[in-house]
Each structure stands twice: as C-alpha cells, then as structure tokens.
Amino acid sequence: MAKKESKGEISVREAGRRGGTTTKERHGPEFYKQIGHKGGQKVKELIERGKAAEK
Template sequence: MVQQRRSGGAMTVAEAGRMGGRLVREKYGPEFYERIGKKGGSSTAERYGPEFFGRIGRKGGKAVTAKYGPQHFEKIGRKGGQKVADLIERAKSLEEAEKVAPEVRRTGEPAA
C-alpha cells in the first residue's frame, strides 16, 4: 500500500498514526502498552466470556492453515521445540561451568 505525499507537505493518515504511536511510546514506555492490553483483554473476556478467545484462536488457526498449509504448524512446532532444547543444553553447560570454576564466574577472575 503505497501512499503519496499530499501537496503542501501534509502527512498521510498512516504517517500521522505512526508518529503518534512513537510519541506515546516515548512518553509512557512499553509498560503502558502492557497495561492497556491487559485492560482490553479483561474487558473483552467480561463482555464475551473466556470461550471467545478460543473461538477467535480457532478461526485464526484455520485462516493460517488455509494460507500456509498444515505443514506450517509442524514446521514452527519443530522450530520451537529445537529452541527449547537449545536453551536447556545451554543452561546445562552453564551449570557445568559453574561447578568447574565457581570463583571465575562470580568475580571474573581466577581464585588465588
């Protein structure tokens, strides 16, 4: 979606929205978005019930399956599983390093 500048240098609606979003982010920080997101989720759950999220999740899942095929979920599932396995392996390595040289890890220098 390409938007051309209007004559006179005025901003497009998209540019104005982006600029406003940046200013809000700078003023209030990421916690603000987290807070209003939680409020919105709570309000939606109150209004439509918690099963609403299940319905829209299934609807979104069907749309993704239609667009990318069922193998897409297999692929991202394997990717996520591999990431978890890598993190576990990294944690084990760090634990082993701590057992071997605890003083070096804490102080950054070998024990005297």
Template sequence: MARNQNQGKMSREEAGRMGGEATSKKHNKEFYQEIGKKGGEATANSHDKEFYQEIGKKGGDATAESHDKNFYRDIGRKGGRN
C-alpha cells in the same frame, strides 16, 4: 458458533478457533513441520536434561493412569515395527 453475550465481542476461544482455521487454509504441511522444528530447537536450547526427564515422567505417569497392562502388552508385541 454464535458470538458470546459479551456485547457482541468474540471470546478468546472463538478468536483462536477462527485464527487456527484461517491459518490451516493458508499453509500446508511443510509450514507446520518447519514451525514445529523451530519450536523444538528453541525448546532444546532453553531447557536441560532434567526438564526432559520431568516431562517424560509426567507423560509416562499419565499414560499408566489411562491404560491397563493389555495396552503395554500390545505395544510390546509391536516393538519397533512401523
């Protein structure tokens, strides 16, 4: 991606993309699992039950808006199978 027109400086988007690409080359799957676990634990320690209820409802509402009843029928048939 070409540099933006801001005096040859990189945009935040460009810097973020480049940083993400460099990080992905430097670290493996276990690194991402570890930081994900730490982030999840930190979130759990700083939020209560109502927080999780709220984000669960938002996710459920968003899913309901973007899927029809066939989607729910199909995932219902799959159940807990892996």
C-alpha cells in the same frame, strides 16, 4: 460451560479457533510441522545452555 451471547463480540477461544483455521487455509499443514520443529530446536538449545551454565 455456558455460552455467552453478546452483540458482535467473540470469545478468546473463538478468536483463536478462527485464527488457527485461517492460518491452516493460508499455509497448510506443512507450516505447522516447520514451526513445531523450530520450537523444538529452540527448547533443545535452551536446555543445553542451562546444563552448560550449571557446570
């Protein structure tokens, strides 16, 4: 993919990368582990609710 050069603007991809890097520096790898677990628990809960609604 060709890079676009513009004056002072960054791509969405670059903004996401910078935000992720900043978050990692501020909170550390344990933060990602915690939010991943939290998200997994939410998915599990939603699946269980869906199965219960089918019955």
